[in-house]
Amino acid sequence: MTSFLALARAMLLGYRRDRTALFFTLLFPLIFLVIFGGLFKSGGIPKSSVVLVGSVPLVEQLPADGHGQLDQVLKISRTDDVNAAIAKVRSGDAAAAIEQHGNQLVVHYSQADATAAGTVRGVVESLVQSANLAASGQPPRFSVQAEQVEDKALKPIQYFTPGILGYAIAIGATFGAAATLVTWRQKKILRRLTLSPVKVPAVIGARIVVAVGIALVQMVIFIAIASLPYFGLKLSHSWWMAIPLILCGTLAFMSIGLLAGAKAKSTEAASAIANLITIPMAFLSGSFFPIEGAPGWIQGKMGILLGFALVLGGIAAWLFRWDDV
Incomplete structure (x- = not known):
């Protein structure tokens, strides 16, 4: 037990002294959280720009509440030149131009932006x-x-926070395990451990405890930042169930780090291997963007990644070596 605690303490102190590791596991993911949380803070639907040509009584005679509802989805401007209005639609500066002839409304739209055109047509109809x-x-x-x-308090920060937190945990667990393994092997620390009374389970267990502790610290910092009034994160229902998921995710991504550390001969090579695996996974998992918009064949392949922890952990154990060869 004493050797286990000593190893865990040594790993933790080494992590605290490594400014690069602190930056990439804590500050770097927080930058993403601040950027995405700030840019998409409102969470409102983008308004479609519409140009009213001349007098459009159907719109002008709407009651006050009707104008309020219309302003929620459309950004309305006016002009008397129909050609100028159509030119704006063709250039993409406006989603549609509307003019009224008697009891008939004419909507000029461009199919280049099918979503905006469909929104305007639906509103006009x-x-x-x-x-x-x-x-x-x-x-x-x-x-x-x-x-x-959903909860009416749902805002973009509600799904940006867990996604980017997952990415931060992936970075911390992967690079932490890879860097430690490579560094200790280069400095002959692993070789010395084989000659000491320290057992292999104690070495692995100490690395797991440190990785889990870092992940929990990341969770606390992310929740604290995202809960600031500027971002407005609201914890509701069984939010604490994220803790077991974080523990499982940490262990899973540690397997990637162990694989990278077992195969690489330098810290730079281990980082490159870890990046090659984790960055595509971050985008394919929906950490930054919803995966619903991905092609069907990509969504089907994502299910294969669920078993990567067991597979990569086994490969890492097979490739593991105590010393450079």
Whole structure:
């Protein structure tokens, strides 16, 4: 037990003295959190720019609440030159140009931005249907009540934080295990440990304890920063269930670090191998961007990655060596 604690303490002190490791495991991921959390803080739907040409009574005669709802999805500007308005649509400066001739609305749009064009067309068609219903003098027979199923406090920071925290844990566990293994082998520390009473499980266990401790510190720092009023992270329901997931993730990514450290002959080579594996995984896992938009064949391949911890851990044990050869 004494040797185990001594090894864990030595690893922890070495980590604290390594400024590069501190930067890449703590500060570097926090930069991503601040950037993404600040840029997408509002979480609102991007407004589509619309140009009204001349007088458009259907829009101008909307009640106050109707104008308020319209302003939530459209950014409206006005002009009297229809050619200039259409030119804006063609250049992408506006999603659509709308003009009214009598009882007919004409919507000029570009299919280059199908999403924005579809939004504008849907809004205009809804306005026309509402106007037709009001002109008929009949009360509406059906109505819609929309209710959000998620917590109404849901903001972009709610899903940016766990994603980037996962990336930070991956970096810490992977590079920490790889760098320690390579450095100790280069300095003949592993060779000396074989001649000491220290058992192999104590060495591995000390590395696991340090990696898990660093991961928990990362979690505390990330939650503390993201919970600031500027970002507005709200912890709700069974948020503490993230702790077992963090422990499992740390062990899984340690297997990558052990593989890189077992194969590499220098710290630089170990870092390159770890980067080659972890960076693609960060993007394929949805840490930065939703994976729902990825092609179907990529989403299918992602399931294979679930077994990487066991496979890479076995390979690392097979390739492990106490000394350089």
